[in-house]
Amino acid sequence: MAPKSDLLQGTLDLLVLRTLAEGAMHGWGISQRIQQLSKDVLQVNQGSLYPALHRLEQQGLIEAEWGNSENNRQAKFYQLTRDGRKQLAEEARNWERLSTAVARVLAGL
């Protein structure tokens, strides 16, 4: 298993928003998806995930609803709001700019 990397809060928020852009998901699903997409590099710490979800909910970027999950059990589903989509686009742009700049610096040494 690849070493776990700690995620900064802002980065985690971005990943969560990105994951939810694909559709409504519960906390378990989000954590699995991030792990899957990053090929197991990123394993989200639950101590950060759930506070982040609740924070994003209070900021109005995502909204929550209890519904039936795949195995017919009650779970809390989150989905992006319109503000959330806007925020995601902006954060993604910022991340792009930042990582490009870092790459350029590392390459141009």
Add this chain to the structure above:
Amino acid sequence: MIRYLTVRLGSLFGREQLERELDAELRYHIDMLTEQLVQQGLSHEDARREALRQFGPVDTVKDGVRDAWLSRFVEIAAQDVRYAVRSLRRTPGFALLIVLTMALGIGANTAIFSVVNGVLLRPLPYKGGDKLVELHQGAGDPSDPANDIGFSVKDLEDYRQARSFSDVVEFHNMLFTLLGRSEPLRVSTGVVSANYFDVLGIKPLYGRTFVDADDRPGAPAVLVLTHDYWARHFDEDPQIVGKVFRMNDRPHTVVGVLPPVPLYNPQGTTDVDVFMPTSACPFRSRQAFVDNRSGRMMSAFARVRPEATLLKSAADLDITAARLAKDYPQNYPQRDFRAVGLPLKDEMTVNFKPTLWILLGTAGFVLLIVCASIANLLLARIVRRERELSVRAALGATRSRLLRQLLTESLLLAGGGGGLGLVFAALTMKLLVSFAERYTPRAAEISIDLTVLGFTFGLALLTGLVFGSIPAFSQRVDSAPALRDGSRTSHSSQRLRRVLIVAQIGASFMLLIAAGLMLRSLMNVQAVNPGFHTEHLLTFRADMGFDKYPVSMPFAERQARFAQYWHAFEQRLRAVPGVSSVGAGGTFPLNELPPGTGRLVRQSHPLPPGMQPPSINVRFATPDYFGTLGQPLLGGRAFAESDTADAAPVAMVNQTAAKQYWPNEDPVGTRIESGNGSFMTIVGVVADVRQQLDRAPGAEVYLPLAQAALLGTTWILKTDLAPAELERSVRAAAQAHDADLPVSSFRTLADVRSITLTPRRVVVALIGLFGALALVITAAGIAGVVAFSVNQRTQEFGIRMALGAQRGRVLSLVLREGVALVLVGLAIGVAGAAVLTRLLGQMLVAASPQTSGPLLVDVAPTDVVTYIGVAATLLLVALVACAMPARRAASVDPMVALRAQ
């Protein structure tokens, strides 16, 4: 702590629901993880354990989420506050009115509470102050000054053996003359055991207090100054330690200065100026006095051991007293002899308690009235805002949200009221301290400390919460029907307002009764004829240094010298231009210094053995004393110049004594004995005088100044000159007579009389202020309720007038409503006053043994005149309050009224 608060506040925000949901959410995650691990091959139990391990501590996760919630709550609260501020700003007059009203109510209570706190609640500023007691011994109840015989040196040696006490210290108060300043000073001296300050737990500010070496016979005389005296006479000079002054014919060195702690003088009403050890007191250090078991002039304080209780120490005292009475029958009263120890704190505050409770009670009433009034105002406002609240409800605000915002408004108003009230109270601090000084030495401890701040904060919070929750009971804040139907309001709100106003009227009535009774008492006391003139009289003290005529001189010779001394001084005073008459005595009526007491033995009425002769006041007078004061002679003659020290001993009695002890005979010509073996012939009867305006005169006997050997005298000069001018001449005359004679306390008798009235005047002013406040607030409340009701009934009035009702009829309808409210309120008030009077009972009319007189003077607590007066005032005020709304009702245009909503 924070967790606790957030849980409590959180419930206000629907916290339980959130917790349950969070729990379910996390549980789902763990279940899914467990299933995944099972699919990977682990057993169910192992999978569960592994899942929990991978998930991490659940509580930590929950805490993380809760932190996110907390910031949300704070944000919501901030939002509520912003909204509340905006809403209040829209009606600034209303908000200001409420804040002001609340400030008055809270301010009054904070002020009075700060007094209660400083004087009664705070522990004494001595180390272990609650274990200090003052001892008394005597026959019957020794705590009554009439029965307290004081302590001798030998008494105290025996009481020191009592096991419950770690130590017993003595105190007695003497007036000495301090020489070495620009003029001789009279100092009130506390003569104490060497470890007095150690036992009390008082550390010096500068220098040191006494040590055992100071108290040995023949030790060099030392002094410790009290803070007040040092500030007043020595300008707070830190170099005072080491200075030497001359007192009692010996050099005295100042060794220390005390911090500003309250000091209790059990032997008089004057403050102690300096302290000295017993070896420095010329009376106390005489061997004959020390050896005499019956030589009693000291008071005593004791410290109870930490492991003993006050109860146990009381038992020890009883045992010791009984043993002493048995072992030395000729030195102790044989019947009913007891010794008691009273907590020092109680002794220092007992005079103040009745007054304080009354003030606290009235302040509490003011607060209740204020609260009812504000509740009324808020209810009225909610009704006015009903439309706004309904709109918001329709737009999606939950009931709890609306209630929360109304609560925030109330809390903001309460906070403002509390803060402003604190400012009001702070402004009155100095006044309160000087008011309390007359009653207790602890007056200087009155201040706004943390306890008082906590009290104010708590009170403001409580009132804010109470008001904020009223809408929850009285209104349906989320009812859509209100939108449809204009200004219809629920009847329950109007009924609640009526209940509140009636309660207000009842409370105001009781408050005004208290004010009225106190005012009548004051007027009665002011009208009292003290039995003599008070105009054009200047008084002062002259205290001869006792060392002038040494104690070694035989008594007869000393007596003659004293008489000569004072007589010469009297001649000089007579010669001062502007003085028309001179009188002298030990004290004078209305003075803080009371007359001495003695025992009356009539030659014609021998006492059965073992019975105590009755106690009687003893006054001294020069021949011109009565004439100067204007105290009429009722029979026989006054003292004359011929009643000299070597002439036959004579006496005079006052009318009360004559009636009481010589009911069927003329006392003139009979003989009495004063207790030291010598008999005097009564030569005259004089009219009664009042030592205190609010207490009836007691039996008194007068002795000629020339036949006593008084060190301290008071002088009364009849004059038309200005007091300041006369004082200068008198000081010059005193200086010429004897350069070492201190003269002090120059006051006109009229001023002295005024001073005795001051505490009562202050109390009346305070309660009167409260009463006036209550009246204004209640009047405004009545006006508000009636105006509102008129508003509601506009349609009805319009119909009535359209159908032919006269204006006057409508007017009377409105007035009737107002009067009905007042009558119900009065009924409640009368009932309440009756109950309260029954509960307070004796406290109102009893006089406390020491300085303060009864609260009510010559007026019964159920005085009909006062009750009728107050009721009439309230009715009148109510009618005036109703006048405006009534006029408006009567001037309604029927057409407009009918067309209105």
